Amino acid sequence: MLRKIPCFRLRTNRFSSLSVPPTQTISPSLPISNQKHLCIKGHLKEALLEMAIEGERVCFEVYDSLLTQCLNQRAIREGQRVHAHIIKTGYLPPVYLGTRLIVMYNKCDCLNDARQMLDEMPERNVVSWTAMISAYSQRGYTFEALDLFVQMLRSGTPPNGFTFATILTSCSGACGLNHGRQIHSLVIKRNFEPHIFVGSSLLDMYAKAGRIHEARGVFERLPERDVVSCTAIIAGYAQLGLDEEALELFRQLQKEGMESNYVTYASVLTALSGLAALDHGRQVHNRVLRSELPSYVVLKNSLIDMYSKCGNLTYSRRVFDGMSERTVITWNAMLVGYGKHGLGREVVELFRLMRKENEVKPDSITFMAVISGCSHGGLVDEGLSIFEEMISAENGVEPEIEHYGCVVDLLGRAGQVHRALAFIEQMPFIPTAAIWGSLLGACRVHANVTVGEYVARCLFDIEPQNAGNYVILSNLYASVGRWEDVTMLRQMMMEKSVTKEPGRSWIKQGQMLHSFHASDRSHPRREEVAAKVKELSEKIKEAGYVPDLSCVLYDVDDEQKERILLGHSEKLALAFGMIGTPLGLPIRIMKNLRICVDCHNFAKYLSKAYIREVSLRDSNRFHHIVGGRCSCGDYW
């Protein structure tokens, strides 16, 4: 339970009682009329021209005003001229102006010049140090940021809240955790933990390193909360896939008076996407519309993703079409959506539109989405030509191992297993488990035992504890009738004590989300569900369904294996759906792992025999099963 803290503050007050307000020390003015100062405001080029003609020293305020204009306009040439003027006239910049120059250079993407400025400053203070640390931090130069922070400590300048809030953002991820902890002790020592900016940064650091309990601890200790700190902790849960916890916390904090903004809603939508909670997602969408929040691209991107992950691509596209401004993430979210639903044609079409409109440049994720979309949609030639285009053209996007992985998937799917293997062997990367795994899947689908065995051996070396690989190889052996090898695999798993992550399936009925795990005895209607599975099984057997016993890797007799298969969570959810979903409506199911071969087959027969549409989202993609056929083309 949450500790009740009534103190919520609004965003308008940016400075907490602990933070130091900006200093206002201005050096004495040099000769210049106020009138002239006013004159040059807003006219950067004219002002510079005038300064160049007169060649005289100008007052501090003029430099200040000019630098503001330079950084607002990202006008680096003009900024350099101001800097040169300062030096030429022998006006040694005071700490304030030096810091302004650091910020100006940073905003104009001239990090080296910013650093040079800091190094040349005869005097530095906490603001100048922090400005430079922030510059490194914003651009992802983690090492440089930390190094400078240490130098700052050694110089005897005490960090302030700005410094801590900044440096902690450079400690994100598992690699930064050690540094983050050290800085945390410093934060405690200097009594900055209750500082709302420092606290938010600190809890975010822990959340991003996967230490959600430590993050929650920091959050609970905050003497006051605001929208950022609350969003940070909600987002922390959502990013770790702890969707239910994220939503529970959101509800709780709302009750306690938290305000929400577009970042909060974007994080909540992430959690809802994870749960495939379409109705709740729509409610959030309605609330966003009612709250008259400005139209934030980030929020729309989240909506596109939420609708696609909740199975409703039409709504995704509606949001996409209604956007007046789109970023590369907008396009990527839509492309990924089409891909996961197996709509290869739409992926390619949208990619061409993206090229044509040329508003935003495709990035590494775009190419991944497009090639993988082609793969899931069965468009082998298109996928290959886009990969070729990526390699040859100057897109500014270097192919990464993931792109090679998409091509392996593409070739494997097309049955070109040998070509996929050759492709792996000549690619400039060491293949990962994901790449071998994708090829093993292809070997199963295309019943290629020779390559499959080789690939499985590679996989067993890399990740001996992943049960999924053994199951796929077992399916492959079974498909060619090599039952003794199926037995051998089972023994191998026993020896290595390989365990499988428990499979879970969810189905929504009314307002309730029903969860099932294999051989579930916990559901209140378990008897009814089990009987329904049996009934369905009998009926579809008449239509030709044969249980795929190779999906069971326990050493039991065939009768027992069939019983185990009937207890799979997907089948329980399917049966539950058949009981409660009105005729004519699709049965929507979600699974935490990839769907099993036998359950996939079961759903296909069921969709035909009962004329029922099944929409199943597994950990990899959507399966739209209609009339005995699946949108994945039996390849996943």
Added chain:
DNA sequence: GTAGGGTTAG
């Protein structure tokens, strides 16, 4: 003059 949370992929 310096500060915290967010969206796409794997």
